[in-house]
Amino acid sequence: MLETIASPRSPIVALAASLLALAACQREPQPAPAPAQKSETPPVVTVAPAPMLDRAGLLEAMDIAASAFAAGREVGGASLAGRRFVVRQAFGCGAPNDAAEAAADGQATVYWAKDGQSLKFSLAPADWLRSGLIGNDDSSLEAAEGFWLARPWLRTEACPAIAPGASPSSQASPQTSGLAAVFKPNGARTGRRNGRAYEFTLRGEDGQPPAPSAQGYRLVLEGRMTTFADGRAIHCRTAAPDQRPVCIGAAQFDRVAFEDADGQTLSEWRDG
Numbered sequence: 001m002l003e004t005i006a007s008p009r010s011p012i013v014a015l016a017a018s019l020l021a022l023a024a025c026q027r028e029p030q031p032a033p034a035p036a037q038k039s040e041t042p043p044v045v046t047v048a049p050a051p052m053l054d055r056a057g058l059l060e061a062m063d064i065a066a067s068a069f070a071a072g073r074e075v076g077g078a079s080l081a082g083r084r085f086v087v088r089q090a091f092g093c094g095a096p097n098d099a100a101e102a103a104a105d106g107q108a109t110v111y112w113a114k115d116g117q118s119l120k121f122s123l124a125p126a127d128w129l130r131s132g133l134i135g136n137d138d139s140s141l142e143a144a145e146g147f148w149l150a151r152p153w154l155r156t157e158a159c160p161a162i163a164p165g166a167s168p169s170s171q172a173s174p175q176t177s178g179l180a181a182v183f184k185p186n187g188a189r190t191g192r193r194n195g196r197a198y199e200f201t202l203r204g205e206d207g208q209p210p211a212p213s214a215q216g217y218r219l220v221l222e223g224r225m226t227t228f229a230d231g232r233a234i235h236c237r238t239a240a241p242d243q244r245p246v247c248i249g250a251a252q253f254d255r256v257a258f259e260d261a262d263g264q265t266l267s268e269w270r271d272g
Helices: 009-026 055-070
Strands: 084-091 108-112 118-123 143-148 177-183 198-203 217-225 234-237 246-260 265-270
Touching (some): 055 234, 055 246, 108 217, 118 246, 198 265
Parallel strands (some): 177 246
Antiparallel strands (some): 143 177
């Protein structure tokens, strides 16, 4: 009888199968593939426009320029070029002037008409081209019509308060801050006054004279800062080291207006 002979390959196959099973148990799980990263969109950078200058901001720039000039340093101010401004300042605080009391050029005033039945508003620009305030040899300018920033120590747009016991003085402080509308020989002449004043007449109703405002009125100067021939937006001058420098800013005006104390426009003039 034939004996059954075991195949020598059977143990080898069993051993291989055991090794494969053991390798499968010891194999570490492979990490999941990382998700594809999305391309980042570069951030959009926006440049905010420079804030508009109001009365307080413009007078602060004038103070800095005056201090630099008095210290013998560079006045600078080129960074103001192109900055827009809207400056409101009070005038006509108190009783209106008599018709004979004309205000100095560059200052707004309100006074009674000769008939006493209407109020006259006036603002005559000052000729500052050859005044020495902005320089005597600036040949790049054809005209410089100036307007004072009255009471530069007062940052608000309202009339000054009178302290108890104080009395108004007829001697006003010298003017030290102003804006000059500059005109170049080959530039636009729109808005140039050539000495003509801004004028407006306020009449009453029912044949009665108007009641003057107890809070005065407001002069509005609106436009943008520019530069003189040397690239500076502000020029300062002084006659003595112990006097506050007079500082003038170069400007182009878009609008000049008279308002009442509540902000209602009485009359306005726009460039173009």
